[in-house]
Amino acid sequence: MDLGSRVDTLMDGLRADLERLTAIPSVAFPGFPPEPVHQAHDLLVELLRDAGVTRIDRLDLPDTSPIIVAEVPPPTPDAPTVLLYGHYDVQPPGDESLWLSPPFEPTPIEGGLRARGVADDKSNIVVHLGVLRAYEGRPPVGLKIVLEGQEEFGSAFDDYPPTDPDRFACDAMVIADMGNIRPGSPTLTTGLRGASEVVVEVRTLAEPRHSGEFGGAAPDALLVLIKALATLHDVHGDIAVEGLRREEWTGTTYTEEEFRSLAGVRDGVPLIGSGSLGERLWSGPAITVVGIDAPSVDHAASAVVPYARAKLNLRFHPRQDPKEAQGILIAHLGSLRPFGVTLSVTAGDTGPGFEPATGGPAYRAARTALREGWGTEPELVASGGSIPLVNGLQKAVPDAEVLLFGAQDSMCNLHAPNERVLFSELRSAVVAEAAFLREYAEAFRAGATS
Known part of the structure; x- marks a missing residue:
């Protein structure tokens, strides 16, 4: 059975687990109860164990929700290790009157699911689970899985990795807190302002x-x-x-019509600035x-x-x-x-911002894998947002390649009312990440023997 067909057999279970996870109001902001955050933590530990992960630790830092640090040993001494990252806390729902359905009652929509945190970032955690299931807990690489519970508010974890580099040692990282420029367009994020x-x-x-x-x-x-x-x-x-x-932006960017729709710019109101949207938004x-x-x-x-x-x-x-x-x-x-x-x-x-190196074997493997997942050539974009932990991880493991991609898309309403994820994107992201582990393992071994 090929990888895509294997993932197809997993989709019903992944959808059900995504619903379970997004029904938990795991908001880690001050003034919100901590119990749901711990409930989400415990559910993920359970799901990781069910997916075949046996080495699961809990990292506790001051004034910080618990961090899951799990590990799957490399299958052979010459296999690389890949760190998979995600976060299980979510943004507050905001004005609930603007939601079409209660934010923590996962609601089916055409082709997907609506709930707070379903795109940012619980769908990407489910991608990691899907990859583990696709490989029956025995991927072709070693894995270090890091799932934090206070990314949206910020915590002591942002600066922690350089103080404990061995815990995060790896050859490549997949920071699954990003997504595609538009549905159906596989996207690697190559810069964060x-x-x-x-x-x-x-x-x-x-x-x-x-x-x-x-x-x-x-x-x-x-x-x-x-x-x-x-x-x-x-x-x-x-x-x-x-x-x-x-600087000039040379990658992919939005059309003006897409951007006006995404930003909610009123008819007749011009955009500000000059030059390409990529320059104004990213470079x-x-x-x-x-x-x-x-x-x-x-x-x-x-x-x-x-x-x-x-x-x-x-x-x-x-x-x-x-x-x-x-x-x-x-x-x-x-x-x-x-x-x-x-x-x-x-x-x-x-x-700080972040700009990963893009010329190594992990990036080449990722481009091949995203093409397999979505059936089209991947785009390169940047983001005006920031992920502080990425810099901490890069300092801890300066030689590791850093890849930013995931199941979100720019139209998913993250941090806004009516956040949603499309199951087509979720499925393609699972295929792509699983294919990446396969392609990277092969490239890594070939490089080690050449």
């Missing part, structure tokens, strides 16, 4: 003052802030901060005002505003140093004197 936060603050008066008596001369803090923020972009909407890296910077403190319209008084503050989210090129990128933005804001007023600028959290 870095992220940083900066807060800019303005204080001009001791307290509000009557706008009729004092407006026109008294410095309005909100006007000062608006004038400062307006310097961040040029007339086209491109970043106007010198020193933030931007160039973005600065977003994600929060602003100012009087609300509904409760506004006729007064000059004495205080205003904004939080900025900066996304930057995968190869730009995070401290450098954040420092460039801070220096730009710090150099401004809108109406002669000095701004207070404070650095927030920052995290």
Whole structure:
């Protein structure tokens, strides 16, 4: 029986297990009960054991949900070891009135399943389970399986791998927390933008003052802030901060119609910026005002505003140093004197981007495997999001090739209402990952004997 046919016989069971897993509200954010997170952990341990994995450990770190670290020994001394990653925690459901069905009641849809976390990232964990079942627990490579329970909120695990490199030692990693640019288009993610936060603050008066008596001369803090923020972009909407890296994007990207639909851009509203969407979204910077403190319209008084503050989210090129990128933005804001007023600028959290090497045997094996899984040539894209743990794993195992692919797709509504996964993508991802292990094992042995 060929690999695709073997996976087809497993699909009913994989769908059932995905439903069981997504029915658990495993939100690891503060204010949510921890019991469902532990319930999801225990279910996955059970499923791994049922799939033939006997070496299963639990890693406990301070203020961090439990991490599953399992292992399947290599079948022969000359076989490589592959690390499979996923996370079993999910985003909060948000406004449940926007969901077409309760977020933690897995609901069949045409060709798939709707639930919170079904795409991000429980479908990808089920892909790993499917691969184990396809090989009856005896894959052609050694496996290290890492399933964490607090990826969405962040935890001590992000920085842990370099402190315990032997636990994560491998020849290649499959970071299954990504997916395809569109359904049916197998996709390898070859870059993740870095992220940083900066807060800019303005204080001009001791307290509000009557706008009729004092407006026109008294410095309005909100006007000062608006004038400062307006310097961040040029007339086209491109970043106007010198020193933030931007390069041409040569991989696949969305069509404008796809992007407008995905972003929910209203009819008649233009996109901002110039150049390709790949440059604007992946190989160039973005600065977003994600929060602003100012009087609300509904409760506004006729007064000059004495205080205003904004939080900025900066996304930057995968190869730009995070401290450098954040420092460039801070220096730009710090150099401004809108109406002669000095701004207070404070650095927030920052995290690096990631750009894996793509010329090794694991990447060649992955391209072949994705072609087998989906029946078409794989695309290369990047992501504006970030996965902090990837950098920690790369530091722990610097020589390992890192592959980012999975069963999600860009239209799956991850982090949004009505998240869904398509069973066609799930099936193809299981075939592709299983084929990757086969192809990589063969390439690894051939390289070792040549």
